[in-house]
Amino acid sequence: MSTTTTxxxxxxxxxxxxxxxxxxxxxxxxxxxxxxxxxxxHKDIGTLYIWFAFSMLLIGGAMAMVIRAELFMPGIQLVDPxxxxxxxxxxxxxxxxxxxxxxxxxxxxxxxPLMIGAKDMxxxxxxxxxxxxxPFAGMxxxxxxxxxxxxxxxxxxxxxxxxxxxxxxxxxxxxxAVHMLGFSSIMGAINVIATIMNMRAPDMKYMDMPLFVWTxxxxxxxxxxxxxxxxxxxxxxxxxxxxxxxxxxxxxxxDPVMFQHIFWFFGHPEVYIMILPAFGVVSQxxxxxxxxxxxxxxxxxxxxxxxxxxxxxxxxxxxxxxxMPIAGQLYFxxxxxxxxxxxxxxxxxxxxxxxxxxxxxxTPMLWAVAFVILFTIGGFSGLMLGIAPADIQYHDTYFVxxxxxxxxxxxxxxxxxxxxxxxxxxxxxxxxxxxxAKIHFWWAVISVNVLFFPQHFLGLAGMPRRIPDYxxxxxxxxxxxxxxxxxxxxxFILLTYIIVDxxxxxxxxxxxxxxxxxxxxxWTVATPAPYHTFDTPPSKKVILEESSHIGEH
Amino acid sequence: MPSKSTxxxxxxxxxxxxxxxxxxxKIKNISNLYLLPLFFTPQxxxxxxxxxxxxxxxxxxxxxxxxxxxxFWVCVGIAVVVFGVMIWSMVFHRKSKxxxxxxxxxxxxxxxxxxxxxxxxxxxxxxxxxRVLIDLENTDEADMTVKITGYQWKWQxxxxxxxxxxxxxxxxxxxxxxxxxxxxxxxxxYLLEVxxxxxxxxxxxxxxxxxxxxxxxxxxxxxxxxKQDANPxxxxxxxxxxxEPGIYRGQCAELCGKDHGFMPxxxxxxxEADYQIWLGEQKxxxxxxxxxxxxxxSKEDLMAQGQKVYSTxxxxxxxxxxxxxxxxxxxxxxSPITTGDVNAHIDIVLNGKAGTAMQAFGKQLSDSDLAAVxxxxxxxxxxxxxxxxxxxxxxxxx
Numbered sequence: 001m002s003t004t005t006t007x008x009x010x011x012x013x014x015x016x017x018x019x020x021x022x023x024x025x026x027x028x029x030x031x032x033x034x035x036x037x038x039x040x041x042h043k044d045i046g047t048l049y050i051w052f053a054f055s056m057l058l059i060g061g062a063m064a065m066v067i068r069a070e071l072f073m074p075g076i077q078l079v080d081p082x083x084x085x086x087x088x089x090x091x092x093x094x095x096x097x098x099x100x101x102x103x104x105x106x107x108x109x110x111x112x113p114l115m116i117g118a119k120d121m122x123x124x125x126x127x128x129x130x131x132x133x134x135p136f137a138g139m140x141x142x143x144x145x146x147x148x149x150x151x152x153x154x155x156x157x158x159x160x161x162x163x164x165x166x167x168x169x170x171x172x173x174x175x176x177a178v179h180m181l182g183f184s185s186i187m188g189a190i191n192v193i194a195t196i197m198n199m200r201a202p203d204m205k206y207m208d209m210p211l212f213v214w215t216x217x218x219x220x221x222x223x224x225x226x227x228x229x230x231x232x233x234x235x236x237x238x239x240x241x242x243x244x245x246x247x248x249x250x251x252x253x254x255d256p257v258m259f260q261h262i263f264w265f266f267g268h269p270e271v272y273i274m275i276l277p278a279f280g281v282v283s284q285x286x287x288x289x290x291x292x293x294x295x296x297x298x299x300x301x302x303x304x305x306x307x308x309x310x311x312x313x314x315x316x317x318x319x320x321x322x323x324m325p326i327a328g329q330l331y332f333x334x335x336x337x338x339x340x341x342x343x344x345x346x347x348x349x350x351x352x353x354x355x356x357x358x359x360x361x362x363t364p365m366l367w368a369v370a371f372v373i374l375f376t377i378g379g380f381s382g383l384m385l386g387i388a389p390a391d392i393q394y395h396d397t398y399f400v401x402x403x404x405x406x407x408x409x410x411x412x413x414x415x416x417x418x419x420x421x422x423x424x425x426x427x428x429x430x431x432x433x434x435x436x437a438k439i440h441f442w443w444a445v446i447s448v449n450v451l452f453f454p455q456h457f458l459g460l461a462g463m464p465r466r467i468p469d470y471x472x473x474x475x476x477x478x479x480x481x482x483x484x485x486x487x488x489x490x491x492f493i494l495l496t497y498i499i500v501d502x503x504x505x506x507x508x509x510x511x512x513x514x515x516x517x518x519x520x521x522x523w524t525v526a527t528p529a530p531y532h533t534f535d536t537p538p539s540k541k542v543i544l545e546e547s548s549h550i551g552e553h
Numbered sequence: 554m555p556s557k558s559t560x561x562x563x564x565x566x567x568x569x570x571x572x573x574x575x576x577x578x579k580i581k582n583i584s585n586l587y588l589l590p591l592f593f594t595p596q597x598x599x600x601x602x603x604x605x606x607x608x609x610x611x612x613x614x615x616x617x618x619x620x621x622x623x624x625f626w627v628c629v630g631i632a633v634v635v636f637g638v639m640i641w642s643m644v645f646h647r648k649s650k651x652x653x654x655x656x657x658x659x660x661x662x663x664x665x666x667x668x669x670x671x672x673x674x675x676x677x678x679x680x681x682x683x684r685v686l687i688d689l690e691n692t693d694e695a696d697m698t699v700k701i702t703g704y705q706w707k708w709q710x711x712x713x714x715x716x717x718x719x720x721x722x723x724x725x726x727x728x729x730x731x732x733x734x735x736x737x738x739x740x741x742x743y744l745l746e747v748x749x750x751x752x753x754x755x756x757x758x759x760x761x762x763x764x765x766x767x768x769x770x771x772x773x774x775x776x777x778x779x780k781q782d783a784n785p786x787x788x789x790x791x792x793x794x795x796x797e798p799g800i801y802r803g804q805c806a807e808l809c810g811k812d813h814g815f816m817p818x819x820x821x822x823x824x825e826a827d828y829q830i831w832l833g834e835q836k837x838x839x840x841x842x843x844x845x846x847x848x849x850x851s852k853e854d855l856m857a858q859g860q861k862v863y864s865t866x867x868x869x870x871x872x873x874x875x876x877x878x879x880x881x882x883x884x885x886x887x888s889p890i891t892t893g894d895v896n897a898h899i900d901i902v903l904n905g906k907a908g909t910a911m912q913a914f915g916k917q918l919s920d921s922d923l924a925a926v927x928x929x930x931x932x933x934x935x936x937x938x939x940x941x942x943x944x945x946x947x948x949x950x951x
Contacts, residue, residue, distance in 0.1 A: 074743060076731040082811045082878060149880025155808045161785060162768040162810060166705075166910050168881055250786020256769060257784060291648070293658035321771060321782045323789035326690045330683060337675050341668055348667045351639045358654035359647045369643065373636060380628035387678065389685040390621050392780045393606055396771060396806040461603030462775045464806045467814030469731055471744045473603050 029531055037132070040124035041531060042109045043427070048131050049106025050420070054496075056098030056138060057413075061489055063091040068451075068485035071478050076469055084468035085153035086145060092156025093174075096274070097181045098138050100408065103416045104277040105130075105188045108216050110427065111419075112192060114522035114529065115210045117201030117538040122194035130187035137180035144170035144177075155466060157267065160248035160259040164240045171241065175234045182227045189223035192216055201521075203540035207301070208547050210520055211294065214301050215280030218308045219273050225312070226269040233262045257322045264315035272311040274408060276304055278375075278415035279346055282368045284520065285422050286350050289365035290357030291517040296349040303342035303349075310339050320391045329388045336386035340379065347376055362515070363437040367418030370445050371411060378406030381456065396466075399459025405452045410445075417495070424499070425514040429528025430506025436498050444491040450484025519546050607776065610796045610822070614778025616685040624678060631674075689778070692792045695760035699751070703763070703770030703783040703805065705910055706812035706869060709917070710751050713762075717835045720917060721747045722865050723815050731815075744814070745802040748865070750821040754828035755795045763789045766912060768810060774803035774820050782807055795822040810910070811881075812869050846920035846944040852928070855941055859929025862922045867930075870910065875934030882910070886935035895940055898927055899950045915951060920944035 029035045029044065036048060066087050070078050079087065109127065113120055121127045144151035149168030152158065163171060196217045200209070209217075236247040236259075246252020248259045279300075287294045294300065317336040320329055350372050359365070381403040385394050394400060425431050454477040459465075463474045470478065513523040524542060525533045538546075608618045646652045702709040704720075711718040724746050730736040737743050753759055763772050763783040772791075773780035781791040795801075803818040823831060850858075864873065867885075871877050875885035885891050890898050902923060905913035914923060924942045931938040 073734075075734055075737055081814065082881065085808070085811065085813075147880070149878075153811070159769055159808070162808065165908055166768055166810060250784075255787070257787070290646075291654040293656065295658050296660075296664055297658070299664045321780055323782060323784065323787065326687065329686060329690070333682065333686070334679060337679065340675065341671050344671045345664065345668060347635060351635060351642070352663070353658075354639060354642045355646065356642065356652070356655040356657075357646050358652045359643060360649070361643075361647075369639075372639070376632070376635065380632065383628065384621070384624050387620060387624055387682045389617055389682055389689060390624065392689070392778060393617055393621065393775060395780060396773075396808075457604045460606045462803075464773070464804050464814075466808045467804070469744060469814050471742065472737070472740070477603075 038128070040120070040128050042113050042121045042124070042127065043529065043531065045121075045127050045131050046106045046108075046110030047427075049102050049109055049134075052131070052134055052138075053099050053101075053103035053106060053416075056094050056102070058492065059142065060091050060094035060099055061492060063087045063094070064485065065489050067091060068482040068489075070468055071470070072482040073479065074470060074472055074475050079468070081468045082150060082153055085155075085466065086151045088466055089152045089155055089158075090141065090145065093141060093152075094138070095408070096156065096270070097178070098134075098141075100274045100412050100416070101185060102134060104216075104219070104274070104412075105185075107212075107277065107281070107416070107419050107423075108188075108192055111423065111522060112195055112213055112216060113199065114426075114525065114533060115213050115520055116196060116199065116204055117521050117534045117543065118195060118199035119532065119534050120199075121191050122199050123191045126187050127191050130184045130191065133180050133184040133187075137177045137184065140173055140180070141177040144173050147173070157260075157263060158237070159263070160237065160240070160256050164237055164248055167241070172238065175238050178234045179231055182231045185223050186227050189220035189227075192220040193224075196220075201534070201537040201543055203537075204543050207298065208543055210280075210547075211283035211297070211300055211304075212277070212280035215276045215283070215304050218304050219276045222269045222273050222276070222308055222311065226266045226273065229262060229266040230270075233259065233266065236262070257319070260319050260322060261316065264318045265312075267318065268315040269308075269311045271404075271407070272307060274412045275375075276308065278371065278412045279304060281415040281419040281422075282350060282371050285364050285368040285418055286353050286372075288422075288515050288518040289362060289368075290354045290359050292353055292357040294349070295352040295355075296345070299345055300349055303345045306342045307339060310335065310342070314339065317386055317388075317391075320388045321395050333386060333388040337383060340383050340386075343379055347372060347379070362421075363432070363434060363441060364418045364422035366438065366441045366445075367414050367421065370441070371414045371418060374406055374410030374414065374445075374449075378403055378411055381406065394459060396464055397459035398455040398463045398465055401465050402452050402455035402459060405455070409452070410448055420499070422515075423522070424502060425506075425509045426522060426525075426527055426529055428503045428506070429508055430502050431509050431514075432498055432502035432506055436494070436501075440491060440494045440498060443494065444488060447484045447487035447491060451481055451488050452484070454478075454481045454484075521546050609776040609778050610799065610801065611776075611778050611793045613685075613689045613793065614776060616688065617778050620681060620685055623681065627674060627678065631671075689791075692760045692790045694758060695792060696757040697754075698760045698762060699753070700762040700764070701772050701783065703765040703767075703772070703809065703816075704912060704917075705767050705810050706805070706816040708751075708770075708772070708816065708818060709766075710749075712832070715832060715836075717832060717839065719749050719835070721749045721751060721819070723817055724748050725864055728815065728864075728869075742802065745804070745817045745819065747817055747819045750800070750819045752821045752823060752828060752831050753793075753795060754825045755798055755822050756825065758792060758794045761791045761793070763791070767910065769807050770805050770809045770816070771807035772803070772818060773806040774801050774818055776801040777803075777820065780806055795820075798822045798824055798827075811878075815869070842919045842921070846948070849943060849945075850921065850924065850941075852932075852941050855925045855928040856932065857925075858922065859925035859927075860933070862918065862926040863929050863934075866914065866918070867926065875930075875936075885930055891930045891934070891936050892938055895927075895931070895938075895942065896950070898931065899923075899942065899947060902927055903947070903950060920947040920951075923947045 029041065030038065036044065039045060066079060070084055109121065147170040149170060151170050152167065152174045154162040154167055196213060239245040240247050240249060246254040248254050248256050250256065283294055283300060314332060314336045316324060316328060316332045381399065385391055385400065385403060421432060421437060458474055458477045461474065463470055509527050512525065512527050514527060521538055524538065524546060606618055606621050608615050698713040700711040700713055707720050707722045709718065709720050727744055727746055730740060730743060761779065763781045764787065765783040765785040767785060770783040771780060772783055777793040777795065779791045779793050781789050799822055801820040801822065805813055805816045870882040871885045877884035890901055901911065903913065903915035905911045921944045924944045924947050927942045931940060
C-alpha cells in the first residue's frame with residue numbers, strides 16, 4: 001500500500017514541480033520477494049517475463065528430449081503412445097504460449113520504453129497483471145499431465161473431434177489455461193500499442209522508431225485480432241464437450257473442418273506473432289555489427305505491415321487436404337506464396353545491410369546471421385509447402401516438422417537468444433563471457449541442424465508426424481536427429497551458465513554504448529539501465545542521431 | 554549503392570574464384586558419391602535410403618514429384634544467390650580485414666527489382682501448380698469406386714457395387730514387435746503390414762471416397778500421390794490410376810489418438826485378370842462368413858475365435874489383458890458390463906456408446922465374431938461369468 005501512495009504522491013509532486021523537495025526511496029525497487037509480485041516497473045516485468053519464458057523453454061525442452069529419446073530407435077522403448085501424444089501436445093503448447101510469446105513480450109517490456117524514450121509502459125498495473133496470469137496458466141496446463149486420463153493428447157492444434165468427444169477430462173483445464181494465456185497476451189498487446197502511440201518521446205515520429213518497435217506495434221495488432229478467435233475456438237470446444245452443442249460434430253449439424261478454419265484463422269497470424277518481433281531484433285543487431293545503417297528502413301516497415309495483412313488471408317493453406325473446393329485451394333495457394341515476396345524483401349535488405357559493411361562477429365551478430373540463413377531455409381520449405389499439389393506429399397509429415405522448427409527454433413528462438421546477448425550488458429551492467437558464448441553458439445548451431453535438417457529427408461521419405469514409432473527405413477535419420485536433439489538440449493545448460501555467470505560475475509561494462517557502433521535511445525542511458533529512465537524525454541537532436549536507419553549523409 | 558571499386562577490383566574476384574573452386578573440388582568427391590545421384594536418379598539405388606520424394610506409380614504422383622523438384626531447384630537457385638552474397642560480404646567486408654563501412658541505405662530501384670523478380674518467379678511456378686491441382690481434383694469418369702472409412706485405428710474398404718467390404722488392421726505380429734527388437738529386426742515392413750490388403754487393378758481410373766467413423770484420419774499412400782483427410786460426417790474424394798502391379802505402403806497422416814502410428818495402409822495393385830480372381834475369392838469368403846453365423850458354436854471355438862477378434866479390435870483400447878487405460882479407456886476385467894447382464898453387454902458392443910470412443914461393432918463384425926468376442930470378454934481377461942453367447946442371439950439383438 002505504502003508504495004502505491006508514494007508513487008501517486010511522486011506523480012503529483014512531479015506535476016506540481018515539487019519533485020526536488022522530496023527525496024525518499026522513489027528511485028529504488030522495493031526489497032525482497034514482494035518487489036516482483038507488486039512491481040509495475042517495465043524493467044522488472046520484462047525480467048519476470050524473460051525468466052518465466054526461459055523456465056518454460058527448459059520444461060518444453062525436457063518434453064522434446066522425451067520425444068527424441070522415444071524416437072531414437074524403432075520400437076516402443078520409454079513411454080507408451082498415449083503419453084507420447086501428451087508430450088508432443090504439451091511441448092508445442094508450452095513452447096508457443098509459454099516460451100516464445102512471453103519471451104518477446106519480455107523483450108518488448110524491457111526495450112520498447114527504452115527505445116522510444118518513454119518513462120515506462122503506458123499501463124503499468126495491467127502490465128503486472130498480464131504477467132502474473134501467466135505462471136498460473138502455465139501451471140494449470142502442466143498439471144493436466146498428473147490428472148486421471150492424462151493431459152491433452154491431441155496435438156497443439158487440438159483438432160475436433162479428437163479434442164472434444166474423444167479427449168480426456170483434463171481438456172477442460174487446458175481450455176481454461178488457453179483462455180488465461182489469451183487474456184495475458186491481449187493485455188500485453190494493448191499495453192504495447194498504448195505505449196508506442198502515447199508514450200513516444202514527443203519529438204519521435206513513427207518513421208523515426210527503431211524496427212523492433214515497429215515490428216512489435218504490428219505484432220500487437222495481430223495479437224488483438226487473433227487471440228479472441230482462439231478464445232472463440234476453445235469456448236466452442238467447451239460447450240461442445242459440456243453443454244450439448246454441436247459446433248464441430250456432424251451428427252448435430254456441425255462441421256469438424258470448421259474447427260480448423262477457426263483455429264487457423266488464429267493460428268496463421270499466430271506464427272507471424274512469433275516471427276515479426278524476431279525480424280525486429282535482427283534489424284537492430286545487423287546494422288550495429290555491420291557498422292552501417294539498415295538498408296531500406298521504410299521498405300522494412302511496409303514489408304512487415306504487408307506480411308501482417310497477408311497473414312490473415314492465407315489460413316487455409318494448413319488445410320489443403322480437408323476437402324476444400326478447388327477454387328479455395330487455388331486462392332489460398334496464390335495468397336500463400338505471395339507472402340514470400342515481402343519476406344524476401346526483408347532478407348534481401350538484411351543481406352544488403354551487411355554488404356560493404358565493416359563487420360565484426362560478436363555473439364549477438366553470430367546469432368543474427370544464423371537467424372538470416374536458417375530462417376531463410378525455413379522460408380524455402382514454407383514456399384514448397386504453400387504449393388497446394390506438392391503439399392499432398394508434405395502435409396503432416398516430418399517435412400512440416402522440419403519446416404516449422406526451422407522458422408521457430410532457428411528463427412524465433414535464435415532471435416531471442418541474439419536479443420538477450422545484445423541487450424543483456426545494458427540490462428545487468430556486466431559483459432558475458434564472449435569466448436564461452438561463442439563456443440555455445442557453434443555448439444547450438446551445429447547441433448540444431450543435425451537435429452532438424454534430417455527431418456526434411458524423413459518427411460520426404462514418408463514418415464508422418466506425431467507417431468511414437470516408425471518403420472525401419474526411417475531408423476538412421478531418426479537416430480541422427482535424436483543425437484542432434486540431445487546435443488542441442490544440452491547446449492542450454494551452458495547457456496544458463498553463461499547468463500547467470502554474466503549477471504553475477506561478469507566484467508562490468510563502463511560505456512553507456514555497450515557496442516561501439518550501436519545506435520538507439522537505449523544506448524544513451526547509463527549502464528546498467530537505472531530503475532527509472534527517461535524522466536525527461538530525449539531531445540529531437542538525440543532522437544535523430546540515434547535513428548539507426550538514418551545514415552551519416 | 555555499392556561503389557564501382559568493389560566490382561572493378563579484380564583481385565577480389567580472383568580470390569573468390571580460387572576459394573570457390575577449391576571448395577567445389579572438395580564437395581565434388583562427396584557429391585558424386587552421395588548428393589547428386591540423390592536428386593538426379595532418385596528411383597535408383599538411393600531410393601532405398603529415403604532422402605527424397607519418389608516419382609511413384611501414378612500420373613498424379615509423377616506430376617507432384619516434378620513440381621516438387623521444380624520448386625526445390627528454384628529454392629536452391631535463390632539460396633545460392635542470397636547466401637553467396639551474404640557469405641561474400643561476411644568473408645570480405647569484415648572489420649578485421651580493414652573493410653570500411655559504406656553508408657548507402659536506400660534504393661527504390663533495387664527494392665522494386667527484388668519485389669518484382671520474385672513475383673515473376675512465383676507466377677511462373679503457379680502455372681504448373683495450378684495445372685496439376687486441377688487435374689488431381691478431377692475425380693470424374695472413374696472406372697470403379699472404393700469407399701475408405703477411417704476408424705480408431707483401422708481402415709475399412711468398401712468396393713462400391715461389388716458387395717465386398719472388409720477391415721484392414723495392423724497385424725498382431727507387428728503389434729507385438731513394438732516391444733521386441735529381435736522380431737523387429739527380422740521384419741521387412743515393420744509397422745507397415747496389415748491383415749487385409751486393399752487390392753486394386755492396374756490401368757483403371759479408381760475413385761476413392763474418404764470418410765471417418767470417429768475422429769479425423771488421413772489416408773496417405775505416397776506412391777499413389779494420394780493423401781486426403783477422412784472427416785467424420787463428410788465425404789472427400791481423390792483418384793488414382795496405377796501404372797504397375799506391386800505393393801504400395803502408406804500410413805494414416807492425421808493425428809487420430811493413441812494408435813495413430815499404428816494404422817498403416819497397404820495397397821496391392823494387380824493386373825485386371827488377377828484382380829477379378831481376387832474379387833471372386835472375396836465374395837466366397839463373405840458367404841462363408843455368413844454361413845459361420847448360421848450355426849451353433851462350441852464354447853472352445855467361441856473362446857478361440859473370440860481371442861483373435863479381441864486382440865484385433867478391442868485390445869488397443871481395453872488392453873491385451875483387459876486393464877484398459879484409467880481415465881481414458883475402461884477396463885474389461887471386473888467391469889459391470891462384462892460381468893453383468895449379457896444383453897447390456899451385447900448392446901454396447903453392437904451399438905457402441907455415443908459420445909465416447911466406443912465404436913458400434915455391429916456394423917463391423919459378423920454375428921459369429923461378435924458372439925465369440927463377447928463370450929471371450931465374459932470368460933477371460935480375469936472374468937468368469939460362465940455363460941456363452943451364440944451368433945443367433947446376436948442376430949436377434951440387432
